[in-house]
Amino acid sequence: MRLPTPISKLIDSFQRLPGIGPKSAQRLTFYLLHFPEEELQKFSESLLNLKKGTKLCKICKNVTEFEVCSVCDDPNRNKSIIAVVSGPLDAFALDKTGFKGVYHVLHGIIDPLNNVGPEELFIKDLIERIGNELHNVSFDNLNEPKKIELILATNTSMEGESTAMYLSKLIREKGYDQSQVKITRIARGLPVGGDIEYADDITLSRALEGRSEVTR
Amino acid sequence: MRLPTPISKLIDSFQRLPGIGPKSAQRLTFYLLHFPEEELQKFSESLLNLKKGTKLCKICKNVTEFEVCSVCDDPNRNKSIIAVVSGPLDAFALDKTGFKGVYHVLHGIIDPLNNVGPEELFIKDLIERIGNELHNVSFDNLNEPKKIELILATNTSMEGESTAMYLSKLIREKGYDQSQVKITRIARGLPVGGDIEYADDITLSRALEGRSEVTR
Numbered sequence: 001m002r003l004p005t006p007i008s009k010l011i012d013s014f015q016r017l018p019g020i021g022p023k024s025a026q027r028l029t030f031y032l033l034h035f036p037e038e039e040l041q042k043f044s045e046s047l048l049n050l051k052k053g054t055k056l057c058k059i060c061k062n063v064t065e066f067e068v069c070s071v072c073d074d075p076n077r078n079k080s081i082i083a084v085v086s087g088p089l090d091a092f093a094l095d096k097t098g099f100k101g102v103y104h105v106l107h108g109i110i111d112p113l114n115n116v117g118p119e120e121l122f123i124k125d126l127i128e129r130i131g132n133e134l135h136n137v138s139f140d141n142l143n144e145p146k147k148i149e150l151i152l153a154t155n156t157s158m159e160g161e162s163t164a165m166y167l168s169k170l171i172r173e174k175g176y177d178q179s180q181v182k183i184t185r186i187a188r189g190l191p192v193g194g195d196i197e198y199a200d201d202i203t204l205s206r207a208l209e210g211r212s213e214v215t216r
Numbered sequence: 217m218r219l220p221t222p223i224s225k226l227i228d229s230f231q232r233l234p235g236i237g238p239k240s241a242q243r244l245t246f247y248l249l250h251f252p253e254e255e256l257q258k259f260s261e262s263l264l265n266l267k268k269g270t271k272l273c274k275i276c277k278n279v280t281e282f283e284v285c286s287v288c289d290d291p292n293r294n295k296s297i298i299a300v301v302s303g304p305l306d307a308f309a310l311d312k313t314g315f316k317g318v319y320h321v322l323h324g325i326i327d328p329l330n331n332v333g334p335e336e337l338f339i340k341d342l343i344e345r346i347g348n349e350l351h352n353v354s355f356d357n358l359n360e361p362k363k364i365e366l367i368l369a370t371n372t373s374m375e376g377e378s379t380a381m382y383l384s385k386l387i388r389e390k391g392y393d394q395s396q397v398k399i400t401r402i403a404r405g406l407p408v409g410g411d412i413e414y415a416d417d418i419t420l421s422r423a424l425e426g427r428s429e430v431t432r
Contacts, residue, residue, distance in 0.1 A: 001311040004281040006269030017244050017257070028233050030305050032266055039232070040263050046226040047260040050248055053222030063249060065220040084377040090238050095217040215426065 007033075059129065061122045063088045071095070077102050080133065080148040084126065084157065084167065094153060101151070104129065109154060110163040118166060126167070127174055134180055149182040156188050183207045223249075223374065275345065277321045277338045279304045289310070293318050296349065296364040300342065300383065302371065310369060317367070325370060326379040332383060342383070343390055350396055365398045372404050 003011070007029055014025035032040065056062065057069035064070065071077060071091075080102030085091045091103040106121040134146050152167060154160035168183045189207035190199055199207070223245055230241035240346070248256060272278070273285035280286065287293060287307075298316030301307045307319040322337040350362050368383055370376035375406035385400045406415055415423070 001308060002286050003308070004262075004270050006262065006265045006281070007279065009258075010266050013255075013259040016251075016259075018247055019240070019243075024235070026305060026308075027235075029266070030279075030303065031234055032263070033270070033304075035232075035267075037267055040228075040267060042225075043229040043232075044260040044263040046222065046229050047248070047256050047263070049222045050226050050245070051253055051256060054220050054249070063220055063223060063246075065222070070218050087246065088249075089242060092219070092242075137369050142300055161344060 056105075056107075060103050061107060061125060062091055062103055063105075071102055076109070078148070081151065082129075082133075083153045084150060085153050086160065086163070090153065090155075101149075106154070106163070109157075109159045110166055111159045115133040118170075123167065124168070127170070130171065130174075130181060131174060134176070145179070147180060147182065149184060152183065152185045156186075263274050268332065272321075277323060277341060278307055278319055279321075287318055296362070298345075298349075298364060299367040299369045301365070301369050302376065302379070306371075317365075322370075322379070325373075325375045326382055327375045334386075337379075339383065339386070343386070346392060346397060347392075348389065350392070361395070363396060363398065365400060368399065368401045372402075407421065 010029045010032070010111055011022070011025045014028050015022060020028070025207055032043075032127075035043075054063050054065060055067075057064045057072055058067055059072040060069060062069045066073075078101050081164050082104050083091070083094055083099065083101055084104045084106065086106050086109045087093065088105055091105055094103070097121065104122070104126050106123065106126070108116050108121045110121065111118060130148065130150070133148050136146065150167075150171070152164040154163045168185075171183060172183055187210050188203065189210055190196065190203065196204065226245045227238070227241045228249070230236050230244050232239060243292070248259075251259075270279050270281060271283075273280045273288055273371065275288040276285060278285045278287065282289075288295075295318050298320050299307070299310055299315065300318055300320045301310065302322050302325045304321055307321055310319070312414065319379055320338070320342050322339065322342070324332050324337045326332060326334055346364065346366070349364050352362065366383075366387065368380040370379045380401055384401075387397055387399060403426050404419065405426050406412065406419065412420065
């Protein structure tokens with residue numbers, strides 16, 4: 001028995017997606033056979049429009065429909081607090097916490113084993129952006145020197161940590177000192193609801209290092 | 217932060233697939249952003265062609281590109297052994313075992329709780345097919361009366377069992393007796409490599425009922 005070509009082609013396409021193996025791809029394809037024609041058409045169009053309808057924000061490199069994304073365009077956002085993330089989904093996750101700063105999307109993480117070096121990411125753009133931001137005169141406080149905070153919000157994996165280290169080193173090398181660019185890293189510790197008993201050694205020692213004073 | 221429309225549309229489409237929740241749909245969509253344009257186009261076309269390029273085999277109702285599927289069209293297949301399955305994937309799975317009979321695809325299972333009755337499935341077509349098959353004179357043995365075997369290969373779930381029971385009752389009611397239509401059901405027992413210790417009661421009692429003589 002040979003699967004009809006239209007079916008095996010779609011199975012192939014599904015199989016190229018992450019986390020979808022041959023069995024899931026088959027199941028999804030045969031499920032779609034019972035889908036209404038117009039739904040299939042909508043799905044197909046969404047795929048075509050995905051890249052055609054989107055571009056990268058010229059400031060933060062996040063995915064957007066316009067020249068400048070809704071976050072960078074929002075006057076209520078604090079433009080001097082920039083969270084550096086590796087992907088749009090990370091920015092999206094941070095945003096749901098109510099974070100009111102802006103983002104810079106690297107579109108990847110430094111990972112030499114997978115041939116991803118700093119030049120593959122939007123790091124050069126970040127350095128330029130810091131320069132622009134510092135020279136942007138704020139009319140609110142003309143006398144005070146401008147200062148920005150960079151929150152390194154890459155994953156806490158080995159690659160995420162080394163990307164964060166690389167970035168902080170690079171920014172200092174470029175001559176921006178603490179009085180101009182404050183560099184912070186998201187806290188590593190126990191997830192809320194976590195068990196000390198089951199936490200791994202590194203997480204626990206990071207949780208101890210990052211302890212904060214109880215004030216009330 | 218608002219996701220760009222082309223992105224949220226594709227997330228919506230992915231979410232309609234079985235086993236894909238909001239998080240997976242997001243992950244898949246953002247993964248596709250890094251896909252080459254031509255791959256996206258291929259994917260999109262496969263979706264469009266899925267239903268346009270396929271139809272149901274007029275004999276066995278399996279999905280095919282032609283009027284008659286490759287199995288029904290194969291002269292080396294034994295047309296008098298018909299495995300009745302609920303979906304094309306089941307036929308595909310049976311075929312990988314080297315089964316050399318033919319199939320009949322019901323496209324569903326009788327499931328009153330989900331409003332699927334016998335008239336929603338290709339059961340009427342099965343009865344007609346049995347009639348046609350029995351009246352088809354075989355030139356090899358003109359004197360012997362024709363006999364077919366129907367293997368009821370629906371799932372061993374409650375719905376699968378009741379569909380099998382319904383079918384066997386219906387065929388006898390239509391006047392086909394054992395001399396014309398032999399009805400069999402796939403064996404229920406321990407899966408190969410299975411532990412008796414962990415098998416459930418019903419499976420174990422079915423395994424006992426269906427025991428076979430050890431001849432060597």
